[in-house]
Amino acid sequence: EADIYQTPRYLVIGTGKKITLECSQTMGHDKMYWYQQDPGMELHLIHYSYGVNSTEKGDLSSESTVSRIRTEHFPLTLESARPSHTSQYLCASSEYAAGRAYEQYFGPGTRLTVT
Amino acid sequence: QKEVEQDPGPLSVPEGAIVSLNCTYSNSAFQYFMWYRQYSRKGPELLMYTYSSGNKEDGRFTAQVDKSSKYISLFIRDSQPSDSATYLCAMEEVFSGNTPLVFGKGTRLSVIA
Numbered sequence: 048e049a050d051i052y053q054t055p056r057y058l059v060i061g062t063g064k065k066i067t068l069e070c071s072q073t074m075g076h077d078k079m080y081w082y083q084q085d086p087g088m089e090l091h092l093i094h095y096s097y098g099v100n101s102t103e104k105g106d107l108s109s110e111s112t113v114s115r116i117r118t119e120h121f122p123l124t125l126e127s128a129r130p131s132h133t134s135q136y137l138c139a140s141s142e143y144a145a146g147r148a149y150e151q152y153f154g155p156g157t158r159l160t161v162t
Numbered sequence: 163q164k165e166v167e168q169d170p171g172p173l174s175v176p177e178g179a180i181v182s183l184n185c186t187y188s189n190s191a192f193q194y195f196m197w198y199r200q201y202s203r204k205g206p207e208l209l210m211y212t213y214s215s216g217n218k219e220d221g222r223f224t225a226q227v228d229k230s231s232k233y234i235s236l237f238i239r240d241s242q243p244s245d246s247a248t249y250l251c252a253m254e255e256v257f258s259g260n261t262p263l264v265f266g267k268g269t270r271l272s273v274i275a
Contacts, residue, residue, distance in 0.1 A: 080262060089170075089267035090206075090250070105262070137205050150196070151252075151263060153205030 050074055053138050053154040060128055061162055068123045068157045070138030079121040080139040080151065083107060090137070096121055128161040135159070165189050168251055168266030177275050181238040185251035185266045188232065192253040192264075195227050197236045200248045200268065209236075209249070241273045 050073040060066055072079065081094045082105075092105030096115040110132070111125050121140075125132055135158050139151040168185045175181055183197075193214055198206035212218045215229045224237040234253075238245055250268040255261060 087248075087270065090265050092262055095262055139205070150208050150211070151206075153207065156203070156205050158203075 051138060051140055051152050051154040053136075053157050055157060056155060057158050057160075059160045059162060062127075062129055064128050066125050066128055066159070068125075068136055068138075068159070070121045070123070070154060071119050072121075072140040072152070072154075073119060074140060074142065074152070075118060076140035076142040076152075077118065078141045079115065080141075081105075081111075081113060081121070081123050082137040082139065083109070084135045084137055084156075086135070094123065128159075130161045133159060133161050165264050166251060166253060166266045169269055170267050172270040172272060174272045174274060175241055177241060177243060177273055179241050179273070181241050181245070181271060181273075183236040183238075183249050183251075183269050183271070185234050185253075186232055187234070187253055187264075189253070189255070189264070190229075190232070191255040194254045195225070195234045196252040196254075196263070197223075197225055198250040198252055198265075200250060202247075206250055238271075241271075243273050243275045246272045 052071050054069045077098045079096045082090045084090050091107035093107050093109040094113040096102045135156045137156045138154040141151045166187045196211040197209045199209045200206040212225045212227050215227045218225045222239045226235040248268040248270045251266040252263040
């Protein structure tokens with residue numbers, strides 16, 4: 048089982064609040080990712096990082112921001128939560144291995160509800 | 163047109179059936195082809211992957227890649243209720259290192275006992 052953790056697992060919060068979703072991995076992976084996924088719907092890449100101090104926006108426009116100050120930690124922040132942010136947020140990490148695909152290991156997800 | 167197309171289903175089959183899940187793609191640079199399985203309210207987990215064209219078998223699962231047709235398949239033999247999940251295909255360019263995986267939308271499968 049992959050060692051990638053997300054907290055909180057569930058969060059219900061009011062509109063306008065600032066929230067930070069935590070993601071940590073103990074595998075020493077350089078690459079980390081944040082995806083947004085509505086129930087029964089496809090994964091949307093919102094942010095990724097290829098190492099410390101590296102962050103990129105993904106395919107889905109997002110009002111969130113990320114930081115990568117430590118290899119193992121990749122938090123996602125919403126400055127002002129809105130009901131449209133209600134979704135599941137999945138964190139993943141991967142590492143290059145010669146001759147192998149970049150297998151992504153996913154965390155259990157944070158289910159966010161903004162009221 | 164999206165780079166990876168996958169029929170979202172849902173697909174419902176009786177226990178013991180052979181299941182075929184498919185994806186098509188447009189980027190000829192893709193070399194690694196993966197299948198992820200996602201149970202309800204969980205993160206996806208890698209089921210198997212293949213490099214370039216050909217078949218790969220792992221127990222009841224067989225992954226098949228036809229690069230000439232830009233078409234990949236996952237076959238599940240003797241399907242079980244525990245196989246009920248969403249199956250996502252994913253692809254990447256060889257040695258790209260700098261582009262994330264491209265995922266299909268996922269196909270929701272239900273195996274009925």
